[in-house]
Amino acid sequence: MSLVRPAPRGRPDHQTRPPRNPLLLPLALILGGMLMGFLPGSVTSASGQVETEAGGQVETETGGQVETEAGRRAEGAAGDAVPQTAPPPPEIEARDTPSDRGENITVTWTPPPEDTGVGGPVFGYRIERGLSPEGPFEHIGQASPGATRYDDTNVADGLPYYYRVITLTASAEGTSGIGGPAIAAPQWINTNQWNVFIVLALLLGFNLYFIEHIKAGGKPFIRKIAGLEAINEAVGRATEMGRPILFVPGIQDMNDIQTVAGVTILSxxxxxxxxxDSRLVVPTSRALVMTTARETVKEAFLAAGRPESYDESSIYYITDEQFGYVAGVNGYMVREKPATCFYMGAFFAESLILAETGNSIGAIQVAGTAMPAQLPFFVAACDYTLIGEELFAASAYLSGEPKQLGSIKGQDVGKFIGMLSVAVGVLVLSIAMITGWDPLVRVAEWIRIFWSTELA
Amino acid sequence: MSRFMTIVEKLDTLDKRWVFLVVGLAVVVSTIFRLTFPERPTPMVCAIYEKIESLPEGSRVLLPFDYDPGSEPELQPMADAFVRHCCEKGLVMYFIALWPLGQNMVDGVIRRVLTVEYPDLEYGVDYVDMGYKAGNEGVIAVILTDLKKLYTTDAHGSSIQRIPMMEGISNIRSFDLILNISAGYPGLKEWIQYAGTPGNIPVAGGCTAVQAPLLYPYHPEQLLGLMGGIKAAAEYEALLLQGYPKFRNDKNRFQTALTRMGPQTIAHLSIVFFIILGNITFQILRRRRAQERQSQQRQE
Amino acid sequence: MKRTIPLLITGVVGTVLVVAYFIPHPPFDSLREDFSIFFDIIASVAFILGGGNLIRMHGSRISRKESNWPYSVVTVLGFLLTLFVGLTKLGNPNGFLGSSVTTSGSYFYAAYEYIFRPAAATMFALLAFYVASASFRAFRAKNAEATILLLVAFIVLIGRTFVGELLTSWLPDSLHFLTIPYLVEKIMVVLNFAGNRAIMIGIALGIVSTSLKVIIGIDRSYLGSG
Amino acid sequence: MKRIMWLGILAIILLVLALRTAQGHMLNPFDSFHGFGTWFAALLTLAIMSFLYNDNPVYRFAEHLFVGVSAAYWMVMGFWSTLVPNLFGKLWPSLTAKLFIPGIADQPRDPLWFLYFIPLVFGILLLLRLAPKGGYLSRWALALILGTTAGLRLIAFLTADFMGQIRATLNSVAGYVHPSLPGGTGVFSFEQMFWDVVSVIAIMAALSYFYFSKEHKGNFGRFSRVGIWVLMITFGAGFGYTVMGRIALLVGRVEFLLVDWLHVL
Structure with a gap:
């Protein structure tokens, strides 16, 4: 059996499409440019980045100088009001929060040695802010004991701000020196996300490589996917029995990739x-899905050379309500008794209601979804189920276009990268935990940081 | 064919309406008779109970109600039990909702529990309903640093400035515990990811049974305790009954989850019965078919 | 031309949104949220297509007196009445400008409380019956895979009732790893989770590839894949 | 004969209900709006339940009513919670405040408000399908939507599900932490190690099942077969665990019928 389904009759041939996608070049340029931007000290990065970086350095220097002088002054001033017995944080620094949209300044300080965390003599810190080193300072927030950082999200871009941090104990306060000036500004590149960028570049790169490779005549091996073999059989059976085929594209809108994959399979x-020449019925739960499905099916009929058989009214909208939709589809199933039911897309609790009703009318059922919580029900109640990733692979496989198979190959490389990282990472981590050898512990930490995506 | 085999074959392809009837009867009958079974609390449920027990009076608890009427039967007993426990301990409660209909759920718990059972508690001093805000996890991300940026009024439109218990609340870090009840997205996962972990605030919560398996891995580092579905709610009620004997008097009011567990258990057992039945008939028929095949071979 | 412009729109919008993830500078910082809102708006506009199609479909059934046409009258009436009371906020205690359309007391709320909600909850509750019939039919030890499915479902089902505890409570402490609660916990926390994690990693890769195909214009079944 | 029997049963039930209502044990449907609504909701509940027996006129009525009402419900919600605040409110705030939501006037106008002409224009393009000509322009709207979806989902799933899940898998499987490290006790736990190792192997095996470009033969085939078993365990567990939640929903409906409607408990 050939791996790629031969193009059905009457399909316009490949020449009518642009041979190479015009978007590839700009995409590559943008991605390449961004990669350059991540390199430290790079000249090619956006100008905003260089400026702020330089500005940031200046800030720290001046801030450091001001700190001692102004700190003493502030101590003197505050000493009149509150007894100065509490230890102030010995060091404080304020600077523009990096890699953000502006309007944000990060204040960091070293806690005094007396701060032993929650329950210790230090109750916490009060953070104060002023527009000049002399004050006046206003109270802007509080931090718990043990904290070393406060993000002031309530500042304007372009203005210099000065900060001080006050240690709070049961009876006294201790005021730090002055940190700043810090000027908030937005940055052009989020350097915190360098690791996401690398992974993205790798995955997209492999996908594009394999797509191009196949375009150039490469032939990939793709294993059999059980559910796919069943599709033709199921359509054929419905034709023999003279009964309709039901296609349910899930209950999510076009903003879910599963729906997109479902529509590709529908095509x-x-x-x-x-x-x-059998009959296809597509009830949808979203008006946009109805519209897209109509375009898709119409084009498919045209491609098959039977535009006259296309019936728009067989692709219709029921309701956006999950269970209202199920009620409608169930009603259709028991009244019209389709011979074959396809469920391809995003499903929630309705999966089993549909599949059991389909089963009770004796239909062949082929399902495919990437909703992990619903897979058990489809697996239990349908004849064939495309599990998770198989749904996306199927949409590429069935498209009939060889180059789409490149993306399946790309997915596999992604899995390989993932499995390799897990194997190496787990091994390094385990050895580090057993031996406690510092360099290895650091490597292990680095591996974990590489895969972390929490916003800094 | 023997009479026995006819019965087995009939059972094997039993009309599913018989299954429906048995399950339906199991639920209706055990609901009518208010059957209950003893519950032994699991560690994850105990962890939440003990956390609330350990909080000093006046601690602030944030209660996001992220569910809607669809999952109310599963989650409402949990919400009631949490609120009762907080009241008993004298904790200060802040209700919010990330689901549009979550606010109706907050209304419900205030009407059912707070105004009826604890009429002494005062709105704005002991509890406040801050209402629904659109924006899913975006809301959490904003209030992690600045609560008043989004919440300028409570659910009834009164200014936050005029609510005594809002004084001193600047962001999520002002709370001592986040106790979420969640039926999906946004929900517990988002509270862990966008509030609990970055803000270093203890998060605990309840969710539907369907969601629970996907949330387990956050326990214990990022999630203090997890209650999955009505069973966990029943366990919590059992703990409350142990700790607060006064709840033992009114079964209808204080043991909703426990009484709902009765029908569940019976229904579960009836499903288990059908699975066993299905397998027995399946094995008998398979053996019979294998025998038939053998005897045919011999004849040939 | 008819194909190039849509392909260009998809490509440019998709690329910009991917790139915007790495640009914290306004206006890119909020572009991803903005486009989600744009989607909601367009989807709301599409309601006109959906609702219009609903009316047209049932209208033609009524006018052609197809079988079951009286039920179509029910749909059309239910639709139009709810639409009317919702758009006019009829019966809203605080008036048209006053409060949200879902405020209790309005006719729209009544439609929700007495029709929508019980119907949705009952449809949902039908699942209780369907899980029973599906387990009766599907959980049979036909082969190795089906047997594993059956056994695990069985243990977890039992473990969720008091029977699960009773069945193995006689085991000595040294054999606690054979008790049903222990097994259920390990199945759920270790194996179920491992499986779900693998599925999720696979799905993520599938979505990355499919999105890429959409952005660079290889997957364009909505424009006709031919 | 069968029909007479059914009608008889129905008549008896109705009689009992009427009696109970007359005696004041149940809400009177003609007394208050709430009473009527509760009766209607209860009958609707029963109508939908009747689908379990077979498709019948009562279910058909409930189904068609539900479809009509819910379609309009979401349309109204789309209008009030999306179109009014997010489209009209952004583009024409003062007019929107006057016509629909007075509260919107207090908020400052979004500096990028003009961007909202994008969805307006594309929304109108979408509606051009209804026009006899120019229907192809609606594809532009679909193109925008697909571009948006792809751009948003690509990053979201890459970070949260691909990287996030791999990150979550990166844990030591030693069952032991050296005492010099934070949290280190120096105690070895076989149980911990066993399950950690099982977990990592299970993930790897299940992932290998999803390999499409390599034939599942030999050692790799055996490994991916373990992966299938892991998936089956996952599905079995998911199924068994979910049953509870589904039955809770039925209990909720039964309680509604018995308590709120029939007042028997």
Missing amino acids: YIARTVAEY
Whole structure:
């Protein structure tokens, strides 16, 4: 059996499409440019980045100088009001929060040695802010004991701000020196996300490489996917029995990739249906899905050379309500008794209601979804189920376009990268934990940081 | 064919309406008779109970109600039990909702529990309903640093400035515990990811049984305790009954989850019965078919 | 031309949104949220297509007196009445400008409380019956895979009732790893989770590839894949 | 004969209900709006339940009513919670404040408000399908939507699910932490190690099942077969665990019928 389904009759040939996608070059340029931006000290990065970085350095220097002088002054001034017995934080620094949209300044300080965390003599810190080193300072927030950082999110871009941090104990306060001036500004590149960028570049790179490779005549091996073999059989059976085929594209809107994959599979099924001349019914739960499905099926019938058999009214909207939709589809199933039911897309609790009703009317059922919570029900109640990633692979496989298979190969490389990282990471971590050898512990930490995506 | 085999074959392809009937009867009958079974609390549920027990009076608890009527039967007993426990301990409660209909759920708990059972508690001093805000996890991300940026009024439109218990609340870090009840997205996962972990605030919560498996791995580092579905709610009620004997008097009011567990258990057992039945008939028929095949071979 | 412009729109919008993730500077910082809102708006506009199609479909059934046409009258009436009371906020205690359309007391709220909500909850509750019939039919030890499915579902089902505890409570402490609560916990926390994690990693890769295909214009079934 | 029997049963039930209502044990449907609504909701509940027996006129009525009402419900919600505040409110705030929501006037106007012409224009393009000509322009709207979806989901799943899940898998499987490290006790736990190792192997095996470009033969085939078993365990566990939640929903409906409607408990 050939791995790629031969193009159905009457399909416009490849020449009508642009041979190379015009978007590839700009995409590559943008991504390449961004990669350069991540390199430290790079000249090619956006000008905003260089400026702020320089500005940031200046800030720290002046801030450091001001700190001692102004700190003494502030201590003297505050000493009149509150007894100065509490230890102040010995060091304080304020600077523009890096890699953000501006309007944010980060204040960091070293806690005094007396701060032993929650329950210790230090109750916490009060953070104060002023527009000049002399004050006046206003209270802007509080931090718990043990804290060393406060993000002031309530500042304007371009203004110099000065900060001080006051240690709070049961009876006294201790005021730190002055940190600043710090000027908030937005940055052009979020350097915190360098690791996401690398992974993205790798995955996209492999995908594009394999797509191009196949375009150039490469032939990939793709294993059999059980559910796919069943699709033709199921369509054929419905034709023999003279009963309709039901296609349910899930209950999510077009903003879910699963729906997109479902519609791609619908396109293939519609072509087969057009060839066999059987009847296809697509009830949808979203108006946009209805619109997209109509375009898709119409084109598929046209491609199969049977535009006259296309019936718009068989692709219709029921309701956005999850269970209202199920009620409607169930009603259709028991009244019209379709011979074959396809469920391809995003499903929630309705998965089993649909599949059990389909089963009770004796339909062949093929499902595919990437909702982990619903897979058990489809697996239990349907004849074939495309599990998770298989749904996306199927949409590429069935498209009939060889180059789409490149993306399947790309997915596999992604899995390989993931499995390799897990194997190496787990091994390094385990050895580090057993031996406690510092360099290895650091490598292990670095591996974990590389895969962390929490916003800094 | 023997009479026995006819019965087995009939059972094997039993009309599913018989299954429906048995399950339906199991639920209706055990609901009518208010069957209950003893519950032994699991560690994850105990962890939440003990956390609330350990909080000093006047501690601030944030209660996001992220569910809607669809999952109310599963989650409402949990919400009631949490609120009762907080009241008993004298904790200060802040209700918010990230689901549009979550606010109706907050209304419900205030009407059912707070105004009826604890009429002494005062709105704005002991509890406040801050209402629904659109924006999903975006809301959490904003109030992690600045609560008043989003919440300028409570659910009834009164200014936050005029609510005594809002004084001193600057962001999520002002709370001592986040006790979430969640039926999906946004929910517990988002509270862990956007508030608990970055803000270093203890998060605990309840969710539907369907969600629970996907949340387990956050325990214990990022999630103090997890209650999955009505069973966990029943366990919590059992703990409350142990700790606060006064709840033992009114079964209908204080043991909703426990009484709902009765029908569940019976229904579960009836499903288990059907699975066993299905397998027995399946094995008998398989053996019979294998025998038939053998005897046919011999004849040939 | 008819194909190039849509492909260009998809490509540019998709690329910009991917790149915007790395740019904290306004206006890119909020672009991803903005486009989610744009999607909601367009989807709301699309309600006109959906609702219009609903009316047209049932209208033609009524006018052609197809079988079951009286039920179509019910749909059309339910639709139009709810739409009317919702858009006019009829019966809202605080008037048209006063409060949200879902305020209790309005006719729209009544439609929600007495029709929408019980119907949705009951449809949802039908699942209780369907899980029973599906387990009766599907959980049979036909082969190795089906047997594993059956056994695990069985242990977890039992473990969720008091029977699970009773069945193995006689085991000595040294054999606690054979008790049903212990097994259920390990199945859920270790194995179920491992499986779900693998599925999720696979799905993420599938979505990355599919999105890429959409952005660079290889997957364009919505424009006709031919 | 069968029909007469059913009608008889129905008549008896109705009689009992009428009696109970007359005696004041149940809400009177003609007394208050709430009473009527509760009766209607209860009958609707029963109507939908009747689908379990078979498709019948009562279910058909409930189904069609539900479809009509819920379609309009979400349309109204789309209008009030999306179109009014996010489209009209952004583009024409003062007019929107006057016509729909007075509260919106207090908020400052979004500096990028003009961006909201994008969805307006594309929304109108989408509606051009209804026009006899120019229907192809609606594809522009679909193109925008697909571009948005792809751009948003690509990053979201890459970070949260791909990287996030791999990060979560990166844990030591030694069952032991050296005392010099934070949290280190120096105590070895076989149980911990066993399950950690099982977990990592299970993830790897399940992932290998999803390999498409390599034939599942030999050692790799055996490994991916373990992966299938892991998936089956996952599905079995998911199924078994979920049953509870589903039955809770039924209990909720039964309690509604018995308590709120029939007042028997």
